[in-house]
Amino acid sequence: MKYNKFLKQNWLYLLLLIAALSFPLVISSRYYIQIMITALTWAMAALSLNLILGYTGQASLAHAGFFGLGAYSLALTTKAGLSFWLALPLAGAFAAFIGLFIGLLTLRTRGHYFAISTLCFGVIVFIVAGSWIEITKGATGILGIPKPTPIPIPFIGELSFTSQTNQYYLVIFFLLLFLFIIYRLVNSLQGLSFMAVRNNEVLAEAVGINTFTTKLLSFVVTNFLVGMTGGIYAVLMGGVSPTVAGSNLTFFWLAYVIIGGVATMAGPIVGAVLVTFLMEYMYSLGEYRLAIFGLILIMAIIFFPRGLVGVFTRLYQKIKDYFGGIRGGGAGQNAAKSRKANETL
Amino acid sequence: MELFLQQVFNGIMLGSTYAMVALGLTLVFGILHVPNFAHGNLYMLGAYVTFFLISLYQFGFWAAVISSMVILGVVGMLVERFVYRPLIGQPHINMFISAIGLLILLENSVAVVWGTSAKRIPHPYPDTVHLLGITTTQQRLIVIVAAVIMIILLQLFIKKTIHGTTIEAVAQDREGAQLVGINVNWVSSMTFAISSAFAAAAASLMAPIFMITPTMGALLVMKAFVIIILGGLGSMQGAILGGYILGLVESLGGGFISAAYKDVFAFGALVLILAIKPTGLFGKESN
Amino acid sequence: MLLKVEKLTKHFDGLVANNHISFDLAEGEILAIIGPNGAGKSTLFNLISGMLPATSGKVFLEEEDVTGLKPHSMAERGIARTFQTTTLFDELRVMDNLAIGYRVRTRTGFWDALLHSSRWRREKEETEAKVMEALEFIGMREYAYHFVSTLTQEAQKRLAIGVALMSDPKIMMLDEPTAGIIQDETDGIMELILRLKERGITVCLIEHKMRMVMDLADRIVVLNYGEKIAEGPPEEISCNPAVIEAYLGGEHIA
Numbered sequence: 001m002k003y004n005k006f007l008k009q010n011w012l013y014l015l016l017l018i019a020a021l022s023f024p025l026v027i028s029s030r031y032y033i034q035i036m037i038t039a040l041t042w043a044m045a046a047l048s049l050n051l052i053l054g055y056t057g058q059a060s061l062a063h064a065g066f067f068g069l070g071a072y073s074l075a076l077t078t079k080a081g082l083s084f085w086l087a088l089p090l091a092g093a094f095a096a097f098i099g100l101f102i103g104l105l106t107l108r109t110r111g112h113y114f115a116i117s118t119l120c121f122g123v124i125v126f127i128v129a130g131s132w133i134e135i136t137k138g139a140t141g142i143l144g145i146p147k148p149t150p151i152p153i154p155f156i157g158e159l160s161f162t163s164q165t166n167q168y169y170l171v172i173f174f175l176l177l178f179l180f181i182i183y184r185l186v187n188s189l190q191g192l193s194f195m196a197v198r199n200n201e202v203l204a205e206a207v208g209i210n211t212f213t214t215k216l217l218s219f220v221v222t223n224f225l226v227g228m229t230g231g232i233y234a235v236l237m238g239g240v241s242p243t244v245a246g247s248n249l250t251f252f253w254l255a256y257v258i259i260g261g262v263a264t265m266a267g268p269i270v271g272a273v274l275v276t277f278l279m280e281y282m283y284s285l286g287e288y289r290l291a292i293f294g295l296i297l298i299m300a301i302i303f304f305p306r307g308l309v310g311v312f313t314r315l316y317q318k319i320k321d322y323f324g325g326i327r328g329g330g331a332g333q334n335a336a337k338s339r340k341a342n343e344t345l
Numbered sequence: 346m347e348l349f350l351q352q353v354f355n356g357i358m359l360g361s362t363y364a365m366v367a368l369g370l371t372l373v374f375g376i377l378h379v380p381n382f383a384h385g386n387l388y389m390l391g392a393y394v395t396f397f398l399i400s401l402y403q404f405g406f407w408a409a410v411i412s413s414m415v416i417l418g419v420v421g422m423l424v425e426r427f428v429y430r431p432l433i434g435q436p437h438i439n440m441f442i443s444a445i446g447l448l449i450l451l452e453n454s455v456a457v458v459w460g461t462s463a464k465r466i467p468h469p470y471p472d473t474v475h476l477l478g479i480t481t482t483q484q485r486l487i488v489i490v491a492a493v494i495m496i497i498l499l500q501l502f503i504k505k506t507i508h509g510t511t512i513e514a515v516a517q518d519r520e521g522a523q524l525v526g527i528n529v530n531w532v533s534s535m536t537f538a539i540s541s542a543f544a545a546a547a548a549s550l551m552a553p554i555f556m557i558t559p560t561m562g563a564l565l566v567m568k569a570f571v572i573i574i575l576g577g578l579g580s581m582q583g584a585i586l587g588g589y590i591l592g593l594v595e596s597l598g599g600g601f602i603s604a605a606y607k608d609v610f611a612f613g614a615l616v617l618i619l620a621i622k623p624t625g626l627f628g629k630e631s632n
Numbered sequence: 633m634l635l636k637v638e639k640l641t642k643h644f645d646g647l648v649a650n651n652h653i654s655f656d657l658a659e660g661e662i663l664a665i666i667g668p669n670g671a672g673k674s675t676l677f678n679l680i681s682g683m684l685p686a687t688s689g690k691v692f693l694e695e696e697d698v699t700g701l702k703p704h705s706m707a708e709r710g711i712a713r714t715f716q717t718t719t720l721f722d723e724l725r726v727m728d729n730l731a732i733g734y735r736v737r738t739r740t741g742f743w744d745a746l747l748h749s750s751r752w753r754r755e756k757e758e759t760e761a762k763v764m765e766a767l768e769f770i771g772m773r774e775y776a777y778h779f780v781s782t783l784t785q786e787a788q789k790r791l792a793i794g795v796a797l798m799s800d801p802k803i804m805m806l807d808e809p810t811a812g813i814i815q816d817e818t819d820g821i822m823e824l825i826l827r828l829k830e831r832g833i834t835v836c837l838i839e840h841k842m843r844m845v846m847d848l849a850d851r852i853v854v855l856n857y858g859e860k861i862a863e864g865p866p867e868e869i870s871c872n873p874a875v876i877e878a879y880l881g882g883e884h885i886a
Contacts, residue, residue, distance in 0.1 A: 059438050105620035111437045112380045116570050117619045120612035123567060131605035181746060188745035189731070189738055189755060196732045199721040206681065206715075208707030208736025208799050217742060251445045258442055287457040294450030301442045302431045 020172055024165045033164055039276035040171045041233050045249075046256040046268030047178050048225035053254070054263035055186050056218040057198025059115040061250050062102065065122035066095040066223040068129055068245025070230030075142040075240045076135070084148040088231045095227020096220050103219040107212060110201070122247050129242040141241030148235055167236055174232055175269075178225055183265060185221065194218050198263075255297045261309030270308055351479045352596045358485050360592025361492030365547035366565060367572040367584040368499065369540035374570075375579025376516035377533055379429050380437075382444035384544060384569060385562025386451035387424075391417045391545025392557040393455055396466050406469035410549040414542040421541025422534045430533065456559045463556035470553075488550045495546060496585060499539070503581070512536055516579055564608060571615045574625045633692075634659045634834055635711075635803055640679050640689035642672075649675040651858045652689070657803065662825070662835045664845045666869075667855035668878060673838045674716055676855070677807050681713045682706045693802075708736050710802035714792045716811060716838070720780045726791060727776045730763045733798030762798060770794040770824065786817040793824060797833075804828060806837040810844065818844060846870065854878065 007014070024033050045067060052060045070091040077087040106117040129136050136142065148170065150160040161167055185191050193214045196204040205211045234240045243249075253272075260271025275293070282289040304311055366388055373379045381387075394413040398404040404412065428447050432440045470483035503509035514522040515532045523529050548557075555561075572591055576583025591611065598607050619625070635657035642650040649672045657663055665673050678684040680691055682703040690699045693709055701709075721729050738759060744752040767773045770790045780788065789809060796804055809825065810818040822844055828835055839845050845852065845866070852869045854862040856878040862869055869875055 053438070057436075057438070059441055102616075105616055109619045109623040112374075112441065113574070113619055113623065113625070115380070115438075115441055116567075116574065117616050120567065120571070120615050123564070124609050124612050124616075127605065127609050184748070185742065185745050188752065189735060189740040189759065190742060190745045192728060192732055193735055195724060195728075196721055196735070199723045200719065202683070203715070203719045203721065204732070205703040206683070206707065206713055206719075207733050207795060208704050208712075209732070210702075210704045221742065251449060254442060254445060287453050287461075290453035291450050291457060294446045294448070294453060297446030297449065298428055298443050301439050301446065305435070305439060 024168050030164060033168055035276060035280050036273075037164075037168050037171055037236065039273045040175055040269075041229065041236070042253065042256060042276060043269040043272035044171075044175055044178050044229040044232070045226055046253045046260070046272050047175075047182060048222045048229065049250075049253050050257050050262065050264075050268045051182055051185070051194075051225070052218050052222040054257060054267075055191065055198060056194040056215060057201075058107070058215055058219070059118075059254075060219065060222065061115050061119035061247065061254075062122040062125070063222075063226055063253060064247055064249035065118075065125035065245050066099055066226045067230040067233070067249065068125050068240075068242070069098055070095045070227030071234040071240045071244045072129065072136060072142070072230075073227070074231035074234045075145050078145055078235070079142065084146075084235060085151075088228055088235075091231035092224040092228035095230065096224035099220050099223030099227075100216070103216045107215045107219060119247060119250075122245065122250060126242055126245040126247070129245050136242070139242060141239055143239040145234055145238050145240070147238075171232065171236075174228070179265065181221075181225070186265075190217070195263075255293070255300075257307075258297065258305075259300050259307055261307030261311075262305075264307070264309040264313075267307050267309040274308070347478055349597075350477065351481075353593065354479055354481060354485070356593035356596030357589065358488050358592070359596055360589035361489050362547045362551050362588075363565075363568060363572060363592050364496060364585045364588025365492055365543050367569045367576070367588045368496065368581060369543040370566070370569045371573040371576070371579055371581060371584040372512070372536050372540045375573060375577075376512060377536055379425075380441055380444055381424075381429075381540070382441070382566060383424070383447040383451055384540070385564075385566030386448050386455075387417060387421065387541045387562070388544040388548045388565060389557070389559060389562035390420065390451055390455060391541075392548035392552045392561065393459055393464075394545065395549040395552055396464055396557060397459070399466055406553075410546060413545045413549050417545035418538035418542040421537035421539075424541070425534050425537035430530065452559050452563075459559075461559055463558045465556055466552045468553045482554075484553050488554070491550055492547070495543070499543070500581065502539075508535065568608075568611060571611050574615060575618060578625055633657070634694060635680075635836075636692040636695075637680065638690045638692070640676065640691070641687045642675055642679055642684065643687045648858050650679065650686075653855070653858075653860050655853050655860065655863060657834055657836055659802075659834055660829065660832060661850040662829055662837070662848055664849035664852045665836065665838050665855060666840070666842075666845055666852060670857075671855040672858040673855055674807060675858075677713060677805055677838065680706075681711060681805060704736070707799055707801075710800075711805065712796035712799050712801035712803070713805040714796050714807055714809065716807040718785070718788045718792050718812075720788060720792055720795065722780045724780065725776070726772060726778050726780065726783070727763050727767070729780060729791060729795050730766050730798050731759050733766075733795035734759050734762050736799045766794045766798055769797065769827070786813045786820065789813060789821060790824065793821075793828075797828070801833060803834045803836060806835065808838050808840065810839070810841060822848060 023036060027033060045063065049060070049063050052058050073091040073094040074084075074087050077090055078084055082090070102118070102121050106114060106121070109117050130139050132138075148161040150158040152158045159166070161170055186194065193204070193209050196207075196209055197211050197214050201211050204214075230244065233244065256271030256275055257268050258271070259275060260269065261267025279289055279293065282292070285292070300307070306314070366384070370381065370384045373381045373384070391413050394416050395409045398409040398412055399406065424447065428443050429440060432443055468482070468484060470487060472483050474481055474483055474486060476486075503512055511522070511527050511532050512535070514525075514527055515529055519529060522532070568591060572587035573584050576587035595607055595611075598610070633656045637656070638654050639652045640650055640654070641648070641652055653672075653676060655663075665676065667673055675684065679686045679689075682701050682705065685700060690697060692698065693711065698706065698709060721732060724732075738755040740752050740755050743749065744755075763776070764773075767776055770793060772787060772790060772794070775783065775787065780791070783791065793804075793806065793809065796806075806825070810821050813821070818841060825835060825837070825848060837848075849866055852862075852864065852866055853860060854869060854872075854875050861874045861878060862872045864872070
């Protein structure tokens, strides 16, 4: 019974999971698998952005800066001989540590000021990445990052990450890990604090939430995750250059979150995958597609500020209410009943 | 000494552009509370329009500059009407995202139409001038003089005319202005037109000196934000003064500090100042 | 003395909003702060609850100097407040609003949430129980899953009191708890405030409805132009010449 209920509630997610896992088995085109790998990497970056932007309500525009910090950190440490499996959490920790410091400086500001302040930091990272030639090799960047260290498996041999398929599963693994972390976090009392800050910072403070440390926690976790994402991106590309810290990337991820659905679990993934494939589909349009993309973003925020997932869930709720109402005692009727009770109170 | 004077002169010229761009931005951000992140792209568009008019339609330099200002003024009004006005009263993040959409739209539209390679407008006034022991081109002098004239005209417009004073009224109290019969939408529209025309003027004046590219406004808009936050949001004097100070610091600092890192200091200063005073240097406490 | 306010003063750009205001709050009483519009009542609340820094003066809670503490520290120490314009988490449900009110008494952090620690489980259950109890207390059990935006003004007022109550405060500061609702509904709110007193909570409220103030308050403090002009039991205040004088320009007393 319990499993039945679980299946009934989560069938859509299970279906998506099966689709994601079987993707490289069904699709034979290396080209499409590669696009999917990129799309899912961007989805990870968008997921962590959603934590600070969507759930905590703070528009951090330094996201690509922290992505870059993670990417460079991984490039330098793995080239120095460190195992990928140590270098990756280290990349996250490095971004988180800088994030803690920057958060202490910038999180006292609110609204537009926070966005501008973090954007300034992002640009600083970008400039330093291009100028500190001794460490970053300037505009050319660091090349020749070794592929992830193979994992030995007893009796079978080892799991290596030289094949495209295995790289795809590596990305899927971390995507699921990120989803797990963010899901648990936002569906807890801690997550409630994030949403309290987003909804009304003054009231949150008045009812006893330390809004500063709450924002700081969200910012640090966000930057840990995006630092790791930068590391994964670097290892898959085999190299990094200053473009990984460019604010254009932040703008794109922001667009994925908005188009997919802000403050939803699925939104950033839907946005990233959909927009990436749409951009590929419009490849023949050349630079027009980016101009169109800008237009789509403006229209999305004006006409569908809740994004695709928001529109979908509302539609789904309406259909459910409708059928529930027919069967009697459904959500629709309950809502009507309580509205009535509300009036007589 | 001569090198120093030369740098001061260049700093003033650079500062003139910064002041004009920052003035436009402070009008829309400080007064209408629209974080127009695409302001640098309007600047860029202004330079391209001037380039286009001169190279394709053989406009004279000044005719092109003035036409560019008019065209960008109209573009600014359209931007206000279709990109920002629908989002008034919504969470501040929404307007921000709209601004970023506009930024992407403008940058790539220009790249599509005119290509990504750098362009240069032929020098209308290529002669050199000797002045107080420094050597410069007429064009550079013209930038400074024209900027000063336009800044003064704008001040007069806002302080002395009916249309100008409505901008200040809306800035101080949007609802109150509406109550006394000011058409707030028209004022917003006008403010955007002025702001964009100013960006176009600054860009067009500078165009014969520097290369024009689709990304030329990207860093500039951030510098303008730095200026207006440090100079006090909505303060025109702050924007003008801040613009000239930043121009001088950059020009003089270029000699002492490595050119690559000079922007790091400006942006770093902003992060630090906001950390100490989260509402900007002249932000006020409210009840 | 539970709360002691000593010579609190606040200047805004040279304008004096509060000038040397002192009063005490004894445990278990209901103290009303009244005065014409612009007398500085809300500013006083903001100073005590830490929302605004005072220009000078001190606040003591149970003999401890709490001047200048952040609002969240004040809430943690037992001073809860509501706002004049009803302030709630309007994107969230009724039960979430209440749960956030109890957040100050829970410690669940990042690792608890991630690993589903025993604390995570314990505090989750504890919060749920507290939310149910508060829903009963404010009489809104059937609205647990409703979004705030669907509630009536009166229900929102109740909920705001409920949210403040969640932190088990010693003192509740209510800024015009009946502003914007009709006379019939104020009785319900009055009854709710009396039940707060029964629970042993000390109440300090700003109110304009004089009948309500006279019925509820044990003591009254009167402000005018940022100054305290009178203090005493209701019957004494209603015939105080200075108070009548202050109100003649504005609204009449009772």
